Amino acid sequence: MTGLEPFGARLRRAMDERGPLCVGIDPHASLLSEWGLGDNVDGLERFSRTVVEAVADRVAVLKPQSAFFERFGSRGLAVLETTVREAREAGALVVMDAKRGDIGSTMAAYAEAFLHKDAPLFSDALTVSPYLGYGSLSPAVALARESGAGLFVLALTSNPEGGEVQHAVRADGRTVGATVLGHLALENAGEEPLGSFGAVVGATLGDLSSYDLDMGGPILAPGIGAQGAAPGDLPSVFGRAVRNVVPNVSRGVLRHGPETVALRDASERFADEIRAALTSA
Template sequence: MTGSSTPPPAPKTSVAPPEPFGARLRRAMDTRGPLCVGIDPHAGLLSRWGLPFDPSGLERFALTVVEALGEHTAVFKPQSAFFERFGSRGVAVLEKTVARAREAGALVLMDAKRGDIGSTMDAYAATYLAPGAPLFSDALTVSPFLGFGSLRPALDAARAAGTGVFVLALTSNPEGGQVQRATAADGRSVAQVMLDAVAAENEGAAPLGSVGAVVGATLAEAGADLAVNGPLLAPGVGAQGATPADLPALFGAVLPNVLPSVSRDVLRHGPDPAALLKSVREYVAEVRAAVDGAAAPGGIAGRSAGR
């Protein structure tokens, strides 16, 4: 009687870790241009486009933007609130918008500004940063004002999934200074405490860290050290009054890591796809000119932004 032999164990296969968000963002900014386009379907924009203020109009608006710009834009930033206001049908449109944008090769930064503690923050992270989730995005805006440590579930989830977070630090709204410019016990501003924590998360990352900070482009000055080795999302370009030419004075030496965000000043050109694309290309050219000008001899590069 021949004894049966036990088959050898199957060789272990190692799964490569996902490419970090910072590396993917750096490549997208370098190839497609340093610009984030907000998908903010204001009621006024829907009306301007001749669309009804309902989920059908919302879907036509959002998908038109993605179809026109998806293969040309580095980052889309859908504002979750404009979809949530239509309830479950609006969230379904948001899911479709995120999926279509990522299929087109654009990165998606979900602008939801989530912030909470413990299991609730963990649930937010699972909603937006876990692969396979219906709203899975490349990055998420988060609020650190329950303490930077409250963001740990999102930070850990993002690191594991190769996604990113953008931490509110110096927002452009006038009310923000009440908290962000306040002085902490050690003498730093609250904004600087958050920026220093972001920098610690990004230590050693190359070519760019995956934890970004939000710094409004409309600020007269930063008053803080913005060297966080990560991306700096700069909302406020366009309708809010800032221009690409304003960026070098505010960001100084960290300008190459700045991702300006524009929404209404691009979206007002719809629903004509060609007009939308023309606006984006003009903005990308202006931002690149500002970065190149700052890097030229005599430019602002090499000066430190802030203090």
């Protein structure tokens, strides 16, 4: 299979050209209602198309959250396919937020579903959970390499409950989260200008100086906006690794819909604040 240029290289270029913002496509039932749309497939379709029209030609990354599409069964998945295709056609990279994780042999099928270049839901990258053991992800790592796609592996998540697993200390004295970051550093070794195997690290987490976040790959940083973090927090949370951070905002942008112009303005405001925060870092 001839793959695309590696995801990390494509992402670095997109971040340099467009800035690093990732806008999430999270069609919550409450947002559909606020936008005057029905909580049905037509509403889902209108919502997703509007977000793509508003920002896919200007942000580096769009991140559809699969659960909100799965809610509507096969017709929701058809909307997800269209959303991914139209976002990519408009020049955005698509990170499919499906947070898959399973035993290795089943993980291979999840990888086929999202990372095989001929799959209907092929995406530039996929969020995955390493909490069945990092090694269980190896079929996804292998297929991502072959396709020129990437992974974002949950390392230190933005939710307060995540710490009970991720900050747990192993017998060798390292935390579970640090162990995941260590695996990613090995995957990305020697990859220039940026590896394709990223971590998810919440922007809400405050001081992370005890973690080595500089693991050669991108860091997807959710938590800005609705979960309380702000663009100005990025330099202090991520330190030197901030240059590789892809900050995600979902509800913080989406609540400004349904007008395309208002969505675009909200996204530009976040992009400007992020640029200002990174320049001062």
